[in-house]
Each structure stands twice: as C-alpha cells, then as structure tokens.
Amino acid sequence: MNTLIKLNNNSNLWKSVLNIxxxxxxxxxxxxxxxxxxxxxxxxxxxxxxxxxxxxxCANKKIILFAVPGAFTPxxxxxxxxxxxxxxxxxxxxxxxxxxxxSVNDPFVMSAWANQFNTKGxxxxxxxxxxxxxxxxxxxxELPPLGGLRSKRYSMVIENGIIKELNVEPDGTxxxxxxxxxxxx
Numbered sequence: 001m002n003t004l005i006k007l008n009n010n011s012n013l014w015k016s017v018l019n020i021x022x023x024x025x026x027x028x029x030x031x032x033x034x035x036x037x038x039x040x041x042x043x044x045x046x047x048x049x050x051x052x053x054x055x056x057x058c059a060n061k062k063i064i065l066f067a068v069p070g071a072f073t074p075x076x077x078x079x080x081x082x083x084x085x086x087x088x089x090x091x092x093x094x095x096x097x098x099x100x101x102x103s104v105n106d107p108f109v110m111s112a113w114a115n116q117f118n119t120k121g122x123x124x125x126x127x128x129x130x131x132x133x134x135x136x137x138x139x140x141x142e143l144p145p146l147g148g149l150r151s152k153r154y155s156m157v158i159e160n161g162i163i164k165e166l167n168v169e170p171d172g173t174x175x176x177x178x179x180x181x182x183x184x185x
Contacts, residue, residue, distance in 0.1 A: 032137040034166050038065075038158050039136040043126035044107035046114075052126055054133060058158045061097035066155040066178060067134070069143055071105045071113035071125075075175055080153065081117055083180040088122045094185040096157075099123045104131045104140075104150045141172040154178050157185065 032039075040055035057063065066084060068076040084091070084099055091099060099122070103110060107127040114125040134140045134151040143150045152172035157165035165184055167177040176182070 030138060031168075032139070032163060032166065034163050036163050038161050038163060039133065041128075041133040041136050043102060043128050043133055044110075045124060045126055046111045047107050048129075050107070052124075055161055057098070057100070058161045060160055062095050062160075063098050063100060063158045064091060064096050064155065064183065065100045065102060065158060066153075066180075067102040067139065067151040068153055069103070069141070069150040069173055070147075071103050071109050072116075075153075075173070076103070077113075077117075079175050080179065081113075081119075081123070084123055085117060085119065087180040091180065091183070091185065096185065100126055102126050102128050102133060102151065104128050104134055139168065143173070155180075155183060157183060 038054050038058050040053055042051040042053050044050060045052050054065075058065075064084070066080070068080050070076060081101060084101070088099060101119075101123050105113075105127050106129045110125040110127040114120065114123075119125055128134050128151065131140055131149050131151070134149075139152045139154055140149050141152045142148060152168055153174065154166065154168040155178040156163050156167070167182060169176060169178050
C-alpha cells in the first residue's frame with residue numbers, strides 16, 4: 001500500500017511508466033518474410049521438459065515448418081496435417097531434413113494429436129503454449145471460439161535458418177496455399 005502511495009505521489013516516475021506503456025502498446029510487429037532469419041524461440045515437444053529451440057533446429061539443414069490454428073480442429077485434423085503425412089516421403093526425398101508442425105497448444109495436447117495421427121519419425125509436433133513463436137513471426141490471429149490468440153495457418157521452407165518460402169493463408173485459417181502439395185521444393 002505504501003508503495004502505491006509513493007508511486008502516485010511521484011508524478012515524474014508515473015509519467016515515465018505511462019510513456020513506456022504507450023510506446024510498447026503502439027509498437028507494430030512486422031510479419032516475418034522470405035529472407036528473414038527464423039527467431040530463436042523455444043517450443044516444446046511431448047512435455048514442458050523437452051524444449052526445442054527453433055533457430056537451433058533449423059541450423060544447417062532444410063526444414064518445412066507449418067502452423068495450424070489448433071490441434072484436433074477439423075481443418076487441421078482432416079486436411080492440413082494429413083496433407084503433410086501423405087507427402088512426407090516425397091518431401092524428405094527432395095532434401096528436407098524435417099517436417100515440423102507448430103500450434104498454440106500445450107505440449108501434452110500436441111503429443112496426443114501426434115499419437116492419434118502416428119506422426120513419430122515423420123512430423124515433429126511442437127507446442128507454442130504462450131504463442132511466443134507465433135507472436136515473434138507476427139502470424140497470430142484472434143479466434144475466440146478456439147480460445148483466443150492462435151496461429152494463422154501457414155507453411156514455410158527454411159534453409160540454414162533463413163526463410164526461403166512463406167505461404168500464409170489469405171484469411172489466416174483457410175486451406176489453400178499452405179498445404180503440402182503447394183510447396184515449391
């Protein structure tokens with residue numbers, strides 16, 4: 001209580017706090033683009049104890065990373081994830097080391113989704129529980145029926161940590177340009 005009173009009485013400190021808050025809230029994120037480096041953000045595989053750093057994962061290899069609005073959702077389970085499972089051998093035969101699926105879900109949900117679709121050894125299912133990666137690449141979308149902040153649906157080809165191809169669905173959730181058969185490998 002005394003701290004609040006002191007803060008309220010110190011108008012210069014209070015003005016500084018307000019100015020910092022205003023500058024943070026008005027800063028516009030810029031969507032990642034082809035030619036940019038993939039950010040160094042930790043995602044999670046199977047459990048909160050298994051951190052996977054995206055930049056480290058993409059170093060010195062070719063990766064396909066695709067993101068979905070949510071595990072177990074109809075478009076993601078019926079079309080998007082299956083498109084990559086069906087073409088997994090073909091994609092890897094073209095020189096891709098790994099295929100990675102990212103979703104704003106907890107690692108246990110992603111693990112259960114991986115088990116349901118038998119992705120082990122085919123597609124790595126990585127959780128972005130606080131949307132840190134999704135926000136860093138500025139590909140978030142508000143989807144209240146799915147719990148609020150989620151990832152837009154997109155795919156990217158990453159070579160040696162650099163984004164070579166980025167395919168973001170025009171409405172953020174559709175199933176057109178981000179499917180496996182649309183990749184330019």
